[in-house]
Amino acid sequence: MAKETLFKGGEFLLKDALPEEVFTPEDFSKEQRLIAQSAEEFGVGEVASRREELEDLNPELVRDLLKKAGDLGFLGVDMPEIFEGSELDKISSALVNEFISQGVSGFSVAYAVQTGIGSLPIVLFGTPEQKKRYLPKLATGEMIGAYALTEPEHGSDALGAKTTAVLSEDGKHYILNGQKQFITNAGFADLFLTYAQIDGTQFTSFIVERDWDGVSVDEEEKKMGVHGTSTRPVIYQDVKVPVENVLGEIGRGHVVALNTLNVGRYKLGAIAVGSCKLLIAEAVKYAKTRIQFGKPICEFGLIKHKIAEMVVKTYVVESMVYRTAGLLGLALEGIDPAKEDAGHKTGEAIRKYALECSINKIFGSEVMDFVADECVQLMGGYGYIQDNPIESAYRDSRINRIWEGTNEINRLLIVDTLMKAALKGELPLLEEIKKVTGELLSLRPGMAEEEGVLAKEKNMVAMSKKIGLLSAGAAAQKYMEKLGGQQEIVALIADIIIEIFSMESALLRTLKKVEKEGEDSSQIQLAATCVYVNDSFAKVDLLARQIFAAISEGEELRTQLMALKKLARHTPINTIALRREIAESIIPVARYHLTKV
Amino acid sequence: MNIIVCLKQVPDTDSQIKVAPDGNSIVTDDVKWVMNPYDEFGVEEALQIKEKMGGEVTVIGLGPKRVTESIRTALAMGADKGILINDPALENSDALATGRALAAAIKGLDYDLIFTGQRGVDDDMGLVGATLAEFLDIPQLSIIVKAEISEDGKSVKVNRAVEGQTLVIESSLPAVITTQKGLNEPRYASLPGIMKAKKKPLEEKTLADLGLDPSQVGEGARKLKIMELTPPPQRETGKIIEGETPEEKAAELVRLLHEEAKLI
Numbered sequence: 001m002a003k004e005t006l007f008k009g010g011e012f013l014l015k016d017a018l019p020e021e022v023f024t025p026e027d028f029s030k031e032q033r034l035i036a037q038s039a040e041e042f043g044v045g046e047v048a049s050r051r052e053e054l055e056d057l058n059p060e061l062v063r064d065l066l067k068k069a070g071d072l073g074f075l076g077v078d079m080p081e082i083f084e085g086s087e088l089d090k091i092s093s094a095l096v097n098e099f100i101s102q103g104v105s106g107f108s109v110a111y112a113v114q115t116g117i118g119s120l121p122i123v124l125f126g127t128p129e130q131k132k133r134y135l136p137k138l139a140t141g142e143m144i145g146a147y148a149l150t151e152p153e154h155g156s157d158a159l160g161a162k163t164t165a166v167l168s169e170d171g172k173h174y175i176l177n178g179q180k181q182f183i184t185n186a187g188f189a190d191l192f193l194t195y196a197q198i199d200g201t202q203f204t205s206f207i208v209e210r211d212w213d214g215v216s217v218d219e220e221e222k223k224m225g226v227h228g229t230s231t232r233p234v235i236y237q238d239v240k241v242p243v244e245n246v247l248g249e250i251g252r253g254h255v256v257a258l259n260t261l262n263v264g265r266y267k268l269g270a271i272a273v274g275s276c277k278l279l280i281a282e283a284v285k286y287a288k289t290r291i292q293f294g295k296p297i298c299e300f301g302l303i304k305h306k307i308a309e310m311v312v313k314t315y316v317v318e319s320m321v322y323r324t325a326g327l328l329g330l331a332l333e334g335i336d337p338a339k340e341d342a343g344h345k346t347g348e349a350i351r352k353y354a355l356e357c358s359i360n361k362i363f364g365s366e367v368m369d370f371v372a373d374e375c376v377q378l379m380g381g382y383g384y385i386q387d388n389p390i391e392s393a394y395r396d397s398r399i400n401r402i403w404e405g406t407n408e409i410n411r412l413l414i415v416d417t418l419m420k421a422a423l424k425g426e427l428p429l430l431e432e433i434k435k436v437t438g439e440l441l442s443l444r445p446g447m448a449e450e451e452g453v454l455a456k457e458k459n460m461v462a463m464s465k466k467i468g469l470l471s472a473g474a475a476a477q478k479y480m481e482k483l484g485g486q487q488e489i490v491a492l493i494a495d496i497i498i499e500i501f502s503m504e505s506a507l508l509r510t511l512k513k514v515e516k517e518g519e520d521s522s523q524i525q526l527a528a529t530c531v532y533v534n535d536s537f538a539k540v541d542l543l544a545r546q547i548f549a550a551i552s553e554g555e556e557l558r559t560q561l562m563a564l565k566k567l568a569r570h571t572p573i574n575t576i577a578l579r580r581e582i583a584e585s586i587i588p589v590a591r592y593h594l595t596k597v
Numbered sequence: 598m599n600i601i602v603c604l605k606q607v608p609d610t611d612s613q614i615k616v617a618p619d620g621n622s623i624v625t626d627d628v629k630w631v632m633n634p635y636d637e638f639g640v641e642e643a644l645q646i647k648e649k650m651g652g653e654v655t656v657i658g659l660g661p662k663r664v665t666e667s668i669r670t671a672l673a674m675g676a677d678k679g680i681l682i683n684d685p686a687l688e689n690s691d692a693l694a695t696g697r698a699l700a701a702a703i704k705g706l707d708y709d710l711i712f713t714g715q716r717g718v719d720d721d722m723g724l725v726g727a728t729l730a731e732f733l734d735i736p737q738l739s740i741i742v743k744a745e746i747s748e749d750g751k752s753v754k755v756n757r758a759v760e761g762q763t764l765v766i767e768s769s770l771p772a773v774i775t776t777q778k779g780l781n782e783p784r785y786a787s788l789p790g791i792m793k794a795k796k797k798p799l800e801e802k803t804l805a806d807l808g809l810d811p812s813q814v815g816e817g818a819r820k821l822k823i824m825e826l827t828p829p830p831q832r833e834t835g836k837i838i839e840g841e842t843p844e845e846k847a848a849e850l851v852r853l854l855h856e857e858a859k860l861i
Contacts, residue, residue, distance in 0.1 A: 038673070
């Protein structure tokens, strides 16, 4: 039997993986389950039990909780053991992120920064001295990290930052001047991983300590959500940063910034899974006890529809997140964390999956927003009242579509990454596009009625890939290197790619489960996959039509639309009945029940 | 000081329990299994004593393969060794047979003290501590909220809460202590602990390894038989008493308590 296989970043568009070749939550090892349980116990016992105290900013408590998490090894999940880290595999680290915060944003955000963007730049790009000096303290929670990239006038356009760094006359220091904006953890952070331009052109990363002269923070921002977190501007006024604190290479700050964000992006997917599961439990519990028209509202069709949609989408994000974690794990195999170049190699290996990381970020944050929104809707007026934790969950969720690169920037990145990989010859994208285009005339209608489990859905995913290649190819041919200027079209292509990766992740996971455990115990997973793939396939069709209509006209457009019609042909299935089945299976247990951890 | 902790795996208290069609067991398909919370106190107490006095903590569980997960949890918390007694013949054993099997596994070991939960949160029998002490012929100190080992390690002084008072008991060692809530605050398994637990020895034993005969355990050897399991009655919907004034409502309440509920 085939084993988990290392595919290249973006390769899923060109090649169909076998179920055995991807990692799924059904493959968690005993240790991984134990780690998840331990994170959950900590989350329930220490974090969720203090939810109310963490509703508003409580820096002492947050620091204290981070310290406790550090004592148990939870802050060092992605740090090497030689620097006091716990050095977990990527699956375990995703599991910790999923379970540790129990939806309490006051903790989850501080935790995500501390273990992600607030320490990873050092893990990945620090010199041995920098690692020795800072990582053990970050791993125990003795030091709190923050990531200071954004500036008042540079958000998405981060690399154009205005903060300056000038080498002192004696050559021992860089003098930093400038201001950073919206810096999470700023109120109580000890360390700012920051960026500045040397000589106005060399974008460079620096490690800045809070108590150095000239470092100050401004007032707390009043935010829409995540009220239990600290967000302040950080100001540098003639800050003397020792040259030893340059992080990474001079002029290569973008490498530090972007590689760190890749990791943050896929982890955001894991956090989304955790939040969605908690929200689903709340929604179902409410729907079982809320009586209207003489019966619990969970017995009404539209409520069942909502519950099923939440479950289906959560199942898909979960499938995607652990598939990606599995890929990253394989990509990092053979890198010795104790070696000096381990960080660089890790960053480089993960960079190759930037496309998948962006998909996780976009899809995870959008599903989390969807689930929070439907949860409010299901609870009606009660969902809108401030004492209900759902109300804050709804506001908290919104930031995830904005930070770690907006979802718009990430959509552009998906296509940009793909095109670059194609041009560099890393992916035979252009060849595949030619092949599909060549097949067009001889193409027989899709949906040959195959036999077997999820055969129709398998076919839909395969056809979606062809549709994706066809539409992306047509757009690339029309605009060539100027495609990037057509943002709307690029985003449509990105959406097709996201649909393909999400559909396929759920499909492969369910097939793998059926192969291992049989169809009987996989009924709900099968239903969820059918519902998702059928809806998603219709979306892919619409997206492609929009692309063709924007780039072609006349005879050319007609030919393209005819080809699309052939590829997108399918008989709709009764997703209403399937959604009812899904909802009715979760109502008795009142918690997300598709994964055993 | 060598300490043994006996633990049971039970359904998580959050689990939705359904009675199986046979009427005297539960449906286990969707159950999340965890270490019995009372046994966690035992693990924690054993670890604290070990940290103070040295020695080794051995954890013993009885049941199917899945029980190793709970044993691993105890190892991740800091215990040194694990033993799983796993034999199909043990299925549906009562407390007497469980105590017999545990005693058989413990007999050959070098131990000074045994902890186990004062009861399992699943069936609430509370008998294993007593049967175990009996089979080993050592004292049992039950439902304990505080335990102090003497400096020479030869005796133990324990507290039991009784009706607002505290009963202080002293006993020679070895002894069985059954643990009660309040004894301590069990620690979380740390990540380094979990990684280390992977390499700790976990031995599996069958009845034959323990020198026991299948006829001494399992369904056939039960002294106690479960006749029937019934879920608690569904709570009936409440009644809201209508009335214009508090006086009217009070009068209606009294009438209902008298005439319908027949409580007054």
